[in-house]
Amino acid sequence: MSLRSPLARARGLGAAHNGTHHWWIQRLNSVALAPLMLWLAYSLMSLATADHATASAWLRGPINAILMLALVATLYHHMQLGLQVVIEDYVHSHARKFVAQILVKYGTALLAIGAAFAVLKVAFS
Amino acid sequence: MGTRSRPLSPHLMIYRFEWTMLLSITHRITGVGLAVGGVLLFWWLMALAIGPAYFSIVQAILAHWIGRLMLLGWTWAMFYHLCNGIRHLCWDAGWGFEINTARNTGLLVLVSSILLTLISWMAVYAMRGA
Numbered sequence: 001m002s003l004r005s006p007l008a009r010a011r012g013l014g015a016a017h018n019g020t021h022h023w024w025i026q027r028l029n030s031v032a033l034a035p036l037m038l039w040l041a042y043s044l045m046s047l048a049t050a051d052h053a054t055a056s057a058w059l060r061g062p063i064n065a066i067l068m069l070a071l072v073a074t075l076y077h078h079m080q081l082g083l084q085v086v087i088e089d090y091v092h093s094h095a096r097k098f099v100a101q102i103l104v105k106y107g108t109a110l111l112a113i114g115a116a117f118a119v120l121k122v123a124f125s
Numbered sequence: 126m127g128t129r130s131r132p133l134s135p136h137l138m139i140y141r142f143e144w145t146m147l148l149s150i151t152h153r154i155t156g157v158g159l160a161v162g163g164v165l166l167f168w169w170l171m172a173l174a175i176g177p178a179y180f181s182i183v184q185a186i187l188a189h190w191i192g193r194l195m196l197l198g199w200t201w202a203m204f205y206h207l208c209n210g211i212r213h214l215c216w217d218a219g220w221g222f223e224i225n226t227a228r229n230t231g232l233l234v235l236v237s238s239i240l241l242t243l244i245s246w247m248a249v250y251a252m253r254g255a
Contacts, residue, residue, distance in 0.1 A: 053177070
């Protein structure tokens with residue numbers, strides 16, 4: 001016998017009110033990231049010996065620039081979600097966990113913004 | 126409080142070793158390694174935005190044998206995390222939980238990640254001749 005209300009059972013949420021949010025966002029994110037990473041791997045391999053002119057001409061193409069922006073947004077978000085779980089699992093001191101999570105959030109956001117800025121700077125140059 | 130001995134959930138060491146365990150922790154290790162690769166991608170894009178002189182330095186570092194060895198590692202980590210990620214998505218859809226299926230898909234992930242790494246590196250060397 002359950003003491004939970006039918007509505008609470010149907011929603012499947014506990015006291016935190018967001019049981020599956022992190023999990024679901026990470027799934028949505030990975031589904032997008034899989035093809036983007038294959039595209040990135042193929043692109044970087046074809047640019048393996050490229051000089052600056054060749055590589056920037058490649059990134060100036062609108063499809064490449066847009067895909068790179070999509071990849072940057074998805075990748076660094078995925079990185080934050082993944083590192084968050086690793087920290088939750090292995091860092092047990094409350095203070096250290098708190099600081100590490102904030103550093104990961106700010107750090108990945110800065111990486112995403114910096115990478116997007118670089119893409120736009122090259123694309124509009 | 127806290128000093129009384131309470132029943133504990135069994136620790137990892139209790140279980141008989143299964144190599145699917147090794148695949149599972151490898152997913153996490155490659156994930157952390159790929160996070161470092163994410164910093165590399167940021168650096169490479171920044172170098173491209175900064176200009177030709179700095180970009181050629183970065184490309185030269187990556188083309189050094191140590192750089193190539195690290196890129197080889199990242200290539201494998203990427204393919205492993207990607208293939209095993211698809212395996213995880215299948216589990217999320219409710220498929221592949223049987224012990225034998227999990228073992229077989231694990232082997233498939235391992236073999237395909239190595240093959241994809243070899244094929245892509247051979248393709249780069251064949252096309253670029255570098």
